[in-house]
Amino acid sequence: MFGRVSGRRESGWVAIVPRSARIDLAQVTRHGEAKPALRLMESFRAGTDLGNSLKSLAAARKLKNCRITTLLESGRYHLAQFEAPSVPREERTEALRWRFKDAVDFPVDSASVGVIDIPLEGGAARQAMVYAVAASLAAVQPVMAAFDAGGLVLEAIDIPELAQRNVAALFEQENRGLAFLAFDEGGGLLTITYKQELYAARRIEVSASQLAEAAAERQEALLDRVMLEVQRTLDNFDRQYSFISVAALMVAASPAVPELAPCLSGNLYVPVHPADLGEVLDLSAVPELRSNPELQARYLSAIGAALRSEAAT
Numbered sequence: 001m002f003g004r005v006s007g008r009r010e011s012g013w014v015a016i017v018p019r020s021a022r023i024d025l026a027q028v029t030r031h032g033e034a035k036p037a038l039r040l041m042e043s044f045r046a047g048t049d050l051g052n053s054l055k056s057l058a059a060a061r062k063l064k065n066c067r068i069t070t071l072l073e074s075g076r077y078h079l080a081q082f083e084a085p086s087v088p089r090e091e092r093t094e095a096l097r098w099r100f101k102d103a104v105d106f107p108v109d110s111a112s113v114g115v116i117d118i119p120l121e122g123g124a125a126r127q128a129m130v131y132a133v134a135a136s137l138a139a140v141q142p143v144m145a146a147f148d149a150g151g152l153v154l155e156a157i158d159i160p161e162l163a164q165r166n167v168a169a170l171f172e173q174e175n176r177g178l179a180f181l182a183f184d185e186g187g188g189l190l191t192i193t194y195k196q197e198l199y200a201a202r203r204i205e206v207s208a209s210q211l212a213e214a215a216a217e218r219q220e221a222l223l224d225r226v227m228l229e230v231q232r233t234l235d236n237f238d239r240q241y242s243f244i245s246v247a248a249l250m251v252a253a254s255p256a257v258p259e260l261a262p263c264l265s266g267n268l269y270v271p272v273h274p275a276d277l278g279e280v281l282d283l284s285a286v287p288e289l290r291s292n293p294e295l296q297a298r299y300l301s302a303i304g305a306a307l308r309s310e311a312a313t
Helices: 050-061 089-100 137-149 160-171 208-213 216-240 260-265 293-298 300-306
Strands: 013-018 022-029 037-045 068-071 078-083 112-118 129-135 154-158 177-184 187-194 197-204 246-253 272-274
Touching: 013 050, 013 300, 022 050, 022 300, 037 050, 037 300, 050 137, 068 137, 068 300, 078 089, 089 112, 089 129, 112 197, 137 154, 154 160, 160 177, 160 187, 160 197, 160 246, 160 300, 177 208, 177 216, 177 293, 177 300, 187 216, 197 216, 208 216, 208 246, 216 246, 216 260, 246 260, 246 293, 260 272, 293 300
Parallel strands: 013 068, 068 154, 177 246, 246 272
Antiparallel strands: 013 022, 022 037, 078 129, 112 129, 177 187, 187 197
16 A cells, blocks of 8 residues: 565565554465465564564564565544546546545645555446545654664555455455455454455444443344444445445454354345355464464454555555
8 A cells, every 4th residue: 555665575474563552463475376374473562662662573573574564553544435537547646645635634745645446347337436545644654663663674554444355355256246344442344345356445333342242232232233334335335336246244353243143144135154264374374363263353454464465556
């Protein structure tokens, strides 16, 4: 999304994702048609000085020659869908920058802006659209400074929607769309992908803990709210992209919410399945993640960030 130029690095990506009290580290490598391999998945306690924490982490895990990426926190960037500007490709970023002017509360002239294509099928009779991401200098600069202080070359800064796209793409059926719903401490994120591209993204302001810990009546209300958000998103998606048939909805949550999948299954027209990363990733190097959907969901965004392709958007 937001990239930096660097020299030759090792293949694959290492995602280093700071949380409120921890730092998640994931490393993924790809080899031809084989399943992507999760080589490393760890969490470290974060100190008060992120730069120092990253410096210690880099030394302990010998990360100097790795390709490093991270994620901006939700709320630290603005994601919007626009009609694709009718300008040469190299001018799109600047053309879209000014469309954010009345939508954000930070100066757009110094903002980092990225563009994500939303491809149309050949017969689709509608205006081409793109997703655009804008992040203020105040959001991006401290992240870059912390990695620089840690002695790490940060090659890319992505957003959680793209990390989830990377995971969802592995579960897709050929020529079918896929909905993916994940919950963590920050809330819910619903994405719809097709042919490994992000077509829809919706935030749901309900956290996994709220769902898991609520009393029965309150939990029922929260589940109904989630179900309606998902249902509306799927219905709107059908209207916008009638050429895409959504095959299924994958669900992940940490902490686990056993009531979530049955609620969705009973109210949606698409099949609902738990997301088991063991189906699409080689987890032999991290056996603790096998058959542990709650732990997989906890690290989902870090793993998705590390699934970034060599030539990712």
